[in-house]
Amino acid sequence: MEIPIQLKQIAAFTKRDFFSWTTYKTAMTTQLINILIGVFSWGVAASYVQKPVAEMYNSDYVSFLVVGIAIGNLVMPLVQGVERQLNPWTLETVLMTGISIPVFVIGNIAWNYIFSVLTFIPYLLIGTSVFGARLDVNIPSTILAFTISAAIMMSMAFISTGLRIVTKSTDPITWAINILQNLFAGVAFPVVYLDTIFFQGASNLSWFLPQTWVYHLSRLAMLTNASLTDPKVLLEFLKGGLFAIILLPIGYRVLRWGVARSKKEGTLGWY
Amino acid sequence: MKSGLAISINLMDCFASACGGMVSQWYSSTMNAKYAIETIGLTKKYPTRRDDSGGLYGRHSSTDSFVAIFDVLRNRKRSYIEALRGIDLQIRKGEIFGLLGPNGAGKTTLIKILCTLVIHDEGEAYVNGFDVKKEPGNVVKHLQAVLPESRGFNWRLTGKQNLQFYSLLYGIPEKAARERVNYLLELTGLKDRANDGYQQYSTGMQRKLLLCRALLRNTPVLLFDEPTAGLDPTAAAEFRSLVRDKLARQEGTTVMLSTHNLNEAQDICDRIAILDRGKIIACDTPGKIQYAVHDEKVFSIAFADGRFDEERGRQMLNALEAIQGVHGATPDVDTARNLRGLSLRVDKDTDLSDILSVIMKNDLKISSINTTEPSLEEAFMAITRRRGE
Numbered sequence: 001m002e003i004p005i006q007l008k009q010i011a012a013f014t015k016r017d018f019f020s021w022t023t024y025k026t027a028m029t030t031q032l033i034n035i036l037i038g039v040f041s042w043g044v045a046a047s048y049v050q051k052p053v054a055e056m057y058n059s060d061y062v063s064f065l066v067v068g069i070a071i072g073n074l075v076m077p078l079v080q081g082v083e084r085q086l087n088p089w090t091l092e093t094v095l096m097t098g099i100s101i102p103v104f105v106i107g108n109i110a111w112n113y114i115f116s117v118l119t120f121i122p123y124l125l126i127g128t129s130v131f132g133a134r135l136d137v138n139i140p141s142t143i144l145a146f147t148i149s150a151a152i153m154m155s156m157a158f159i160s161t162g163l164r165i166v167t168k169s170t171d172p173i174t175w176a177i178n179i180l181q182n183l184f185a186g187v188a189f190p191v192v193y194l195d196t197i198f199f200q201g202a203s204n205l206s207w208f209l210p211q212t213w214v215y216h217l218s219r220l221a222m223l224t225n226a227s228l229t230d231p232k233v234l235l236e237f238l239k240g241g242l243f244a245i246i247l248l249p250i251g252y253r254v255l256r257w258g259v260a261r262s263k264k265e266g267t268l269g270w271y
Numbered sequence: 272m273k274s275g276l277a278i279s280i281n282l283m284d285c286f287a288s289a290c291g292g293m294v295s296q297w298y299s300s301t302m303n304a305k306y307a308i309e310t311i312g313l314t315k316k317y318p319t320r321r322d323d324s325g326g327l328y329g330r331h332s333s334t335d336s337f338v339a340i341f342d343v344l345r346n347r348k349r350s351y352i353e354a355l356r357g358i359d360l361q362i363r364k365g366e367i368f369g370l371l372g373p374n375g376a377g378k379t380t381l382i383k384i385l386c387t388l389v390i391h392d393e394g395e396a397y398v399n400g401f402d403v404k405k406e407p408g409n410v411v412k413h414l415q416a417v418l419p420e421s422r423g424f425n426w427r428l429t430g431k432q433n434l435q436f437y438s439l440l441y442g443i444p445e446k447a448a449r450e451r452v453n454y455l456l457e458l459t460g461l462k463d464r465a466n467d468g469y470q471q472y473s474t475g476m477q478r479k480l481l482l483c484r485a486l487l488r489n490t491p492v493l494l495f496d497e498p499t500a501g502l503d504p505t506a507a508a509e510f511r512s513l514v515r516d517k518l519a520r521q522e523g524t525t526v527m528l529s530t531h532n533l534n535e536a537q538d539i540c541d542r543i544a545i546l547d548r549g550k551i552i553a554c555d556t557p558g559k560i561q562y563a564v565h566d567e568k569v570f571s572i573a574f575a576d577g578r579f580d581e582e583r584g585r586q587m588l589n590a591l592e593a594i595q596g597v598h599g600a601t602p603d604v605d606t607a608r609n610l611r612g613l614s615l616r617v618d619k620d621t622d623l624s625d626i627l628s629v630i631m632k633n634d635l636k637i638s639s640i641n642t643t644e645p646s647l648e649e650a651f652m653a654i655t656r657r658r659g660e
Contacts, residue, residue: 090423092388092418092423093423094423094440095387095388096386096387096388096411096415096416097411097437097440097441098408098411098412098441099440260390263387263388263389263390264389264390265317265318266315266317266354266380266383266389268388268389
């Protein structure tokens, strides 16, 4: 029996897209790793649900998760904002206006961040009213946590942009950090739980990830009413702040390096 | 026209007051600069990577970011393409300067270096006296460029909203920006479509909006990379008229443009440079470039009465060829042996009255005279071909 032409045409599209996909070797590898890490991290999270909670924040799991998701929704657009806006036409033209590179990056993030702040509130309202999440918010600590988080994520955006300008594709460093976040940054379970499922001291690794501090400080401020007058709380905020202070100049330098490198290679207009 | 100039002056005033001392520093640099654009021994090499078979597959593979980033970090040894090889140029203020050359000659690279979008390897480049490598901030304040691939417009916003966005980036005060945007939309004939989404614009309208953006700040130097590519003949003629009559002649703007359209270059450029494989191989006025290869023109004379004695004809041809500057005379004889006309190859500066007096002595009635000069296209083809051999 003759195969209908329509089926052959659909097969032609599929074949074309498969061959195209295989040419993006990095994307192919990262997609496969994403699947593995994704399955693993949600598996760990699911097993955590069965455990007694309150190890780090003296709170219940639903509250912990609601705040985590809300924070994730708030900070991730900071990195994604630049990625969406970054194309050669915009970059070349905007740089020719004489504006500074950080202004270009922050300018491209601003609306995403404002929009995320607006959507952050419904997340919390639904979480508290529908799912019974209990928040115990300390306003000054929350504001400081958001400021430190924004600085950390801004640094990440600088690094991501700087590398993307050079590689013209997903930058491997930001990808690695983002993928590790699912497992180690404590989005869906407290990082101390890593000691239980891996080995004693495994959670220490997570403190080297910038996102861990973003989630940790926000949860301290929003779940435990952590006051900045408490020396223990203050120390946590100082550690997070130190992370931001170290990362910001590094991010700025990576961004400047990326633009300079791209101008040197004549590839600023490529992507 | 007058209102446009007034707006331009206001904008400069606003900018001057906003930037204070910095502007006076500009002005002094600008006034001291001898040329609007100057390059000295400008060299640019682009890195390439070779595949296993030795064939080039682009300056950078963009599909494999791991490979790309590790190459960069390891500073792996690469081969290079020489895009520019020692470019020396001096472009005077208010001049319209054309860059001609085959594809890949280095025209866009040169323009992008002047725009600070590409960093050169060796040599120097100045815009209004500012070093493009050391003072890129000052350079971009003095220059605007219209690059064919650089749109940078938001497709969902209207043409007017897009221009207002760039006005803000340039730091133009709101009122002045509004007036300037309206003036430019009027000037380019986009006023009626100003509130339409950019995505609804035709290619010609998109080009006009690019021009509007380039003129927002009224910078003293404008660079265009193939400005009329994709424009219909009327729009292209309007563009040329705007550049020559208004921007260059009336406002004194220095214009550098790269083009493949030789008629366009001949029509509006004060001087042109022909680039080939990263080198300037000719640089002069279009008139002189025309004669750079063939230093002669063809002088054609048609006769009303063709009856003519063969022996006298031979003597006349000998007399014509004896005139200084005449390199050859070819008679146009019909089947009845009548002399219909003459074609003479003569030096471009030959005094034609000597030729005419020889013809008059032979009692020939002249019905028409034509002079055919070598075209810029012929010169361009000959110069670039000669380099290729």
